[in-house]
Amino acid sequence: xxxxxxxxxASEFAMETLIRVLGFSTIGFVLLIFLFLLREGVPVFFEVPxxxxxxxxxxxxxxxxxxxxxILGSILVTVFSIVIALPLGVATAVFVREVAPRWVRDILxxxxxxxxxxxxxxxxxxxxxxxxxFVRVLGAPTGLTAFTGAFIxxxxxxxxxxxxxxxxLDSVPRxxxxxxxAMGATRWQTMWRVVVPAARSxxxxxxMLGMGRAIGxxxxxxxxxxxxxxxxxxxxxxxxxxxxMTSTIAAExxxxxxxxxxYHALFGIGIILFVLTFLINLAAxxxxxxxxxRGGLR
Amino acid sequence: MIQNTxxxxxxxxxxxxxxxxxxxxxxVRIAVTGGGSGTGIASLINGTVQIANASREMSxxxxxxxxxNGITPVRFTVxxxxxxxxxxxxxxxxxxxxxxxxxxxxxxxxxxxxVEGDERPIVLLSRESNSGTYVYxxxxxxxxxxxxNKALFSPETLLMPSSEGIGSEVRQNPNAIGYDGxxxxxxDQKMVAVxxxxxxxxxxxxxxxxxDSSYPISRPLxxxxxGAPSGEVKKYLDWIAKDGQGIVTELGFVPLVEAxx
Numbered sequence: 001x002x003x004x005x006x007x008x009x010a011s012e013f014a015m016e017t018l019i020r021v022l023g024f025s026t027i028g029f030v031l032l033i034f035l036f037l038l039r040e041g042v043p044v045f046f047e048v049p050x051x052x053x054x055x056x057x058x059x060x061x062x063x064x065x066x067x068x069x070x071i072l073g074s075i076l077v078t079v080f081s082i083v084i085a086l087p088l089g090v091a092t093a094v095f096v097r098e099v100a101p102r103w104v105r106d107i108l109x110x111x112x113x114x115x116x117x118x119x120x121x122x123x124x125x126x127x128x129x130x131x132x133x134f135v136r137v138l139g140a141p142t143g144l145t146a147f148t149g150a151f152i153x154x155x156x157x158x159x160x161x162x163x164x165x166x167x168x169l170d171s172v173p174r175x176x177x178x179x180x181x182a183m184g185a186t187r188w189q190t191m192w193r194v195v196v197p198a199a200r201s202x203x204x205x206x207x208m209l210g211m212g213r214a215i216g217x218x219x220x221x222x223x224x225x226x227x228x229x230x231x232x233x234x235x236x237x238x239x240x241x242x243x244x245m246t247s248t249i250a251a252e253x254x255x256x257x258x259x260x261x262x263y264h265a266l267f268g269i270g271i272i273l274f275v276l277t278f279l280i281n282l283a284a285x286x287x288x289x290x291x292x293x294r295g296g297l298r
Numbered sequence: 299m300i301q302n303t304x305x306x307x308x309x310x311x312x313x314x315x316x317x318x319x320x321x322x323x324x325x326v327r328i329a330v331t332g333g334g335s336g337t338g339i340a341s342l343i344n345g346t347v348q349i350a351n352a353s354r355e356m357s358x359x360x361x362x363x364x365x366x367n368g369i370t371p372v373r374f375t376v377x378x379x380x381x382x383x384x385x386x387x388x389x390x391x392x393x394x395x396x397x398x399x400x401x402x403x404x405x406x407x408x409x410x411x412x413v414e415g416d417e418r419p420i421v422l423l424s425r426e427s428n429s430g431t432y433v434y435x436x437x438x439x440x441x442x443x444x445x446x447n448k449a450l451f452s453p454e455t456l457l458m459p460s461s462e463g464i465g466s467e468v469r470q471n472p473n474a475i476g477y478d479g480x481x482x483x484x485x486d487q488k489m490v491a492v493x494x495x496x497x498x499x500x501x502x503x504x505x506x507x508x509x510d511s512s513y514p515i516s517r518p519l520x521x522x523x524x525g526a527p528s529g530e531v532k533k534y535l536d537w538i539a540k541d542g543q544g545i546v547t548e549l550g551f552v553p554l555v556e557a558x559x
Contacts (some may be wrong), residue, residue, distance in 0.1 A: 256336075258344060
């Protein structure tokens, strides 16, 4: 009896240690990856003057390493994809959580999860063959535009936005709804004036996570945005081709000789991308903290 | 196991050679992948492949890098290729001069009316910069073969990650102009006849017009080995230079020696 207890303690200790090591190793891996990124990418900031890095010409094979069109391209596509996905996502979440009868919800939720599982290359192919011709019919010279990319990305960000927003709505206490209705508000008014604002910070988190998903997406974007490194100068740029940071890295990584300026420049883009995603995640995390402090409400 | 990587232009031909050679010599294994000439050459420099396929010559910098790694690249010409300028079948333009194509790709002509075509904007399509076809087209067409010319592709040029990307856009979009290896042009894309000067003649790409040099945009395709080849690699390259030439035409390329009529 006693022996077994001791044995149990020993195995418990072993288990605990194992789990701890695994937990810390994740942090270790992230740190290692970041250090690697820094080691390979930082040299570009010495090899190319800062003015050159933030200029508007990206011709890496000819010594022009202006990343500005790539950064703006990524931001344009990402922001616009959220502009499309946010109303759709929140409306879907409200419908699933507040309006739909139980059996509809039971069908919709798994379908939304399936949407998240569609490989990005399939969505890219869909965008290339169906969305792009449609965009061209709208009057753009070519269908491979920032808008097409934003449209596909919106689809990819939707499942994230819907499920996180739905959780946020779920955490709004029933008493809020009851109070709204008791004050004589209609069901519609209660939903939009009480429940959705109360879940605001959760919805913000949903947007941030969707954004993180969109800015890092590569394959689908590379297939539908045309990859022309043009400076997006006005809103009309939405219907022109652009080139994102991710597709630049993906398209050019294979060709570079290790240790060349071009190689360092691609890792430099990786650093910029990493910093951007980190800022977005930080914003999402601070929204979550706010939510905790206020008890999930406001 | 022979590792063979590089040019997307050459990849289908290289695959066909490898398959044929492996049926003749079952004890030899050859693995072929694409990715672009730049990718193949980078792999050769990094010492991960025995044969790199390239649709352009290695640059001085690349050779220097290889030699720094203790590798002396050796070049073999394995086939010839014509680069076809392609457009949508609905486009009425039938012939272009090299100068006109250059002006389009540098952004001097932005509408098809500039080359006696329809009232449409021009959408420029190109391969990514890791493609040997990109480098060749830049040197011979955009810069008109003038080594002092420092012109670049217009920033508006759409860089497509694959031949198929160019193909599908040309099929769908009457505004588009693109270029690709002759072997990749399908029936639903229209080839443009190209002339060296305004006086003509305007010539369509074909095996005949490549051999008599009347078609202006043709080039040799290469395989590079790391050092002088020996053993299986040497036998394979010897086979390609002789018996292997028999299947070159089937894949839309031009054999080294004009086929006996």
